[in-house]
Amino acid sequence: MMNMKFILSSIFVTLLIIGCGQDRDADPKYVRIAISSNPQSLDPALATDVNSGDILAKLFNGLVRFDGISVVPDLAETWTVSPDGVNYNFLIRKNVKFQNGRELTASDIAASFSRILDPKTRSKRTWVFDAVDTFFAEGNRFKMILKHPSAPFLSLLAMPTCYIVPIEEVNRLGDEFARRPCGTGPYRFVRWEDDRSVLLEKNKNYFEGAPEVEGIIYRIVPEPLTQTALLKRGSLDICEIPEMQIPVFRKDSVWKERIQTVDQLVTVYVAINTERFTDERIRRAFNMAIDVDKIISSIRNGLGTRSTGSVPPALMPEKITGFEYNPIEAKRLLKSADFDFNKKIVLLRSSVRGTLEPAEAIAGFLRDIGLKIQIEPMEFSAMRGRANKGDFDLCLLNWYADYADAENFIAPLFSSKNIGSAGNRSRFSDSETDSMIEKILSLCQGNERGSAIIAVSKRIIKKAPWIFLWYPRTAVAVSPRISGYTIPAIFNGDKGTKYKIVKREVRQRND
Amino acid sequence: MINFFFRRIAGLIFVIIGVTFIVHLFIHLVPGDPVDTIVGQSVSEEDRIELRKELGLDKPLIIQYFFFMKRLSKFDLGKSMITQKPISDIIIERFPRTIYLALTAFSISLLLGIGAGALTALFPRTAFDKTIMVIAVLGVSAPVFVTALIFRYLLAEKFSFLPPAGYGPIAFVILPAMTLGTRSAAFLARLTRTTLLEILSEDYMRTALAKGLTPARALFKHAFPNAMPPLISILILDLANYLNGSVITETIFAWPGLGRFALTAISQRDVPSIQAIVLVMAVTYVLAMTLADLARAWLDPRLR
Numbered sequence: 125m126m127n128m129k130f131i132l133s134s135i136f137v138t139l140l141i142i143g144c145g146q147d148r149d150a151d152p153k154y155v156r157i158a159i160s161s162n163p164q165s166l167d168p169a170l171a172t173d174v175n176s177g178d179i180l181a182k183l184f185n186g187l188v189r190f191d192g193i194s195v196v197p198d199l200a201e202t203w204t205v206s207p208d209g210v211n212y213n214f215l216i217r218k219n220v221k222f223q224n225g226r227e228l229t230a231s232d233i234a235a236s237f238s239r240i241l242d243p244k245t246r247s248k249r250t251w252v253f254d255a256v257d258t259f260f261a262e263g264n265r266f267k268m269i270l271k272h273p274s275a276p277f278l279s280l281l282a283m284p285t286c287y288i289v290p291i292e293e294v295n296r297l298g299d300e301f302a303r304r305p306c307g308t309g310p311y312r313f314v315r316w317e318d319d320r321s322v323l324l325e326k327n328k329n330y331f332e333g334a335p336e337v338e339g340i341i342y343r344i345v346p347e348p349l350t351q352t353a354l355l356k357r358g359s360l361d362i363c364e365i366p367e368m369q370i371p372v373f374r375k376d377s378v379w380k381e382r383i384q385t386v387d388q389l390v391t392v393y394v395a396i397n398t399e400r401f402t403d404e405r406i407r408r409a410f411n412m413a414i415d416v417d418k419i420i421s422s423i424r425n426g427l428g429t430r431s432t433g434s435v436p437p438a439l440m441p442e443k444i445t446g447f448e449y450n451p452i453e454a455k456r457l458l459k460s461a462d463f464d465f466n467k468k469i470v471l472l473r474s475s476v477r478g479t480l481e482p483a484e485a486i487a488g489f490l491r492d493i494g495l496k497i498q499i500e501p502m503e504f505s506a507m508r509g510r511a512n513k514g515d516f517d518l519c520l521l522n523w524y525a526d527y528a529d530a531e532n533f534i535a536p537l538f539s540s541k542n543i544g545s546a547g548n549r550s551r552f553s554d555s556e557t558d559s560m561i562e563k564i565l566s567l568c569q570g571n572e573r574g575s576a577i578i579a580v581s582k583r584i585i586k587k588a589p590w591i592f593l594w595y596p597r598t599a600v601a602v603s604p605r606i607s608g609y610t611i612p613a614i615f616n617g618d619k620g621t622k623y624k625i626v627k628r629e630v631r632q633r634n635d
Numbered sequence: 636m637i638n639f640f641f642r643r644i645a646g647l648i649f650v651i652i653g654v655t656f657i658v659h660l661f662i663h664l665v666p667g668d669p670v671d672t673i674v675g676q677s678v679s680e681e682d683r684i685e686l687r688k689e690l691g692l693d694k695p696l697i698i699q700y701f702f703f704m705k706r707l708s709k710f711d712l713g714k715s716m717i718t719q720k721p722i723s724d725i726i727i728e729r730f731p732r733t734i735y736l737a738l739t740a741f742s743i744s745l746l747l748g749i750g751a752g753a754l755t756a757l758f759p760r761t762a763f764d765k766t767i768m769v770i771a772v773l774g775v776s777a778p779v780f781v782t783a784l785i786f787r788y789l790l791a792e793k794f795s796f797l798p799p800a801g802y803g804p805i806a807f808v809i810l811p812a813m814t815l816g817t818r819s820a821a822f823l824a825r826l827t828r829t830t831l832l833e834i835l836s837e838d839y840m841r842t843a844l845a846k847g848l849t850p851a852r853a854l855f856k857h858a859f860p861n862a863m864p865p866l867i868s869i870l871i872l873d874l875a876n877y878l879n880g881s882v883i884t885e886t887i888f889a890w891p892g893l894g895r896f897a898l899t900a901i902s903q904r905d906v907p908s909i910q911a912i913v914l915v916m917a918v919t920y921v922l923a924m925t926l927a928d929l930a931r932a933w934l935d936p937r938l939r
Contacts, residue, residue, distance in 0.1 A: 147798055147801050147803045147807070148803065149801055149802070149803070150798075150801065161899065162718075162899055164717050164718070164903070165717070165718070165719075243682050246686075299719040302718070302719060303718070303719075303720070317891065318718065318720075318725070318728075318729075318891060318896075319889075319891035319895045319896065319899065320802055320889075320891040343801075343889075344889065344891075345800060345801075345889040346886050346889065346895070346898075347800075347886055347887050347889070349784070349887075350787075350799060350800045350887060350888065350889055353787060353791060353792055353799035353800065354798075354799055354800055354801070356792070357791065357792070357795065357798070357799055359798065359799070359801070504902070505904055
């Protein structure tokens with residue numbers, strides 16, 4: 125027995141000793157942020173994913189940037205727009221230096237934008253400049269002339285794609301630039317180990333003053349439960365809380381104070397193939413059959429708001445109403461449309477995490493009004509392929525804002541010009557909607573555009589090419605040792621200049 | 636023996652060539668256009684054709700295969716479509732990490748599995764034997780992600796002995812290695828026990844005990860060498876499985892090895908990377924099988 129005790133205690137001690145090993149990805153000198161996948165590229169021209177955009181915002185600057193959902197000056201100190209809305213004239217900030225020491229000039233902006241448009245760059249975001257006719261640098265000014273007025277134009281310029289790069293570094297490094305980026309941003313790049321971490325250190329020469337913290341480590345941790353385990357252990361500072369963990373965090377005495385939530389500029393929906401369900405009464409019935417509030421409260425633990433149309437409320441000039449849960453009316457509509465209840469309807473969903481439960485719930489509600497629904501889970505790109513081709517009945521999808529403008533939730537999704545991969549997956553084609561969208565595209569920001577947006581949104585709800593579901597809300601836990609972090613509304617909206625480390629070490633043990 | 640060795644090696648080369656061909660073929664059967672992965676869908680048709688030419692995708696399949704083999708003969712696996720890094724560099728960077736995890740898991744499974752198997756064979760049908768075998772059944776049947784979460788909860792969350800995830804010094808490898816290792820340890824324990832029990836009932840074992848050897852000595856000296864051949868092949872195949880990267884374990888524990896690379900490559904449609912990974916995995920497996928055959932033949936001349 126003595127022996128057993130000895131063995132057990134030596135195992136205990138050994139575990140304690142090896143448990144103290146240093147984790148260089150968790151260095152408490154830095155702010156440690158969890159991301160769930162390896163960034164695709166740290167070259168602004170090539171990156172299209174959210175994680176890359178988040179990191180790029182720390183490394184680079186654009187002419188303008190997001191503050192909340194409004195556009196504010198960044199490298200451009202001020203700008204003027206001609207009354208016809210096609211001439212933009214930016215005054216470029218002085219004394220801005222790239223991290224290689226060279227001063228930024230207006231011609232760097234021209235060079236960076238030309239690079240995006242160069243087919244050799246293979247940027248997937250050339251469409252950002254679709255409205256642009258020409259641009260050039262003139263002294264410390266940068267001018268852009270548009271083909272036609274474009275209300276979201278400034279918003280587009282705040283995208284990571286439009287960040288300014290030192291062209292000599294791009295030429296020197298070639299493809300390597302994506303692995304060793306260099307910009308003007310508040311942080312400079314130190315190292316990137318695939319599937320492990322990206323380390324940034326503060327840029328002491330940042331034009332708005334160096335950040336207070338030494339740097340940021342982005343830890344690449346794919347599994348959400350692993351992220352929260354690392355957070356509670358004190359090896360992470362900021363991570364998203366998965367929906368199922370919300371109640372656990374809300375009950376925890378330390379963490380309940382440390383939860384932040386933000387409404388994302390995202391809309392979750394079921395695309396209805398309007399070529400197969402041509403009668404809008406049927407599509408409206410689908411919308412009324414689903415108790416979205418119930419799904420939000422029971423599956424998403426309250427993280428979301430029921431959709432009122434496709435556009436998230438933050439981007440709407442005024443509130444409008446969507447569909448109410450009304451299964452009796454839904455059944456009546458289906459009967460009046462002579463709907464064939466024996467027809468099997470397939471609901472496609474991707475096998476991505478977080479789609480199983482919502483799909484089951486949606487199918488359940490639709491079965492309740494007598495429909496025959498079959499869920500078909502598929503690998504994500506295979507599903508997207510079928511959705512693009514229109515080879516589906518119903519398809520659970522979502523749409524992330526590329527830029528903060530209501531138009532981004534209307535034109536790509538409902539214009540008959542954009543059927544298929546461009547965004548209109550429900551293959552919705554309605555000439556009146558089309559002409560309303562054209563009107564929005566031609567108008568500059570203002571009241572008239574606001575009412576046009578409301579009008580088209582109402583029309584889209586009436587025509588019901590989607591089952592409108594919810595606008596998700598993200599919950600993030602921030603370690604008590606960090607202050608100055610607020611979740612940005614748009615993924616590249618956080619420059620990380622306000623972070624502070626208030627306590628060196630936070631180590632919580634669960635008991 | 637030498638003859639057998641050369642025959643196996645010659646067979647191996649054919650198998651590997653076959654694998655490269657199948658891999659190449661399969662990749663082209665997968666839906667989706669690699670050009671979409673590189674430039675997205677908003678690019679003009681001319682540019683797409685240009686890019687196809689550049690990538691050699693406009694050539695017939697067999698020519699593409701020829702080019703692929705030509706590059707392969709120079710150990711050039713191409714570049715990742717997403718990160719633009721040479722794939723051989725990625726594999727050189729990640730394979731050692733997977734080997735590190737694999738060898739640790741292998742040691743755990745070897746010690747626990749053979750140990751528990753031998754002990755239970757020495758005391759068959761006792762309470763001890765039954766307890767261990769129940770645990771072994773649970774171990775074999777529990778899915779990896781369940782064992783992973785249980786171990787992590789106990790050793791990293793409830794009691795902070797070990798880091799919950801990440802890549803680093805020895806402490807970091809233990810949880811993932813335990814997760815991987817205990818599963819095959821459980822299987823190994825059952826196999827060792829049955830094999831040993833069978834051997835222990837043989838006449839020569841009775842003779843050994845009759846001439847006065849202790850049961851433990853008889854076990855190690857006479858029973859083990861005879862139990863080795865079937866165990867060796869299981870062990871080597873286990874090792875090959877670990878070396879092929881354990882997608883789930885590496886994902887749960889944020890271990891940046893080959894398994895994670897495979898998952899990332901597949902989810903991003905990174906065709907050259909997928910091709911390279913499948914190739915590396917297939918070659919590892921085939922090599923391991925050959926090794927297992929050779930080892931068994933060496934231990935048991937009847938098999939040559």
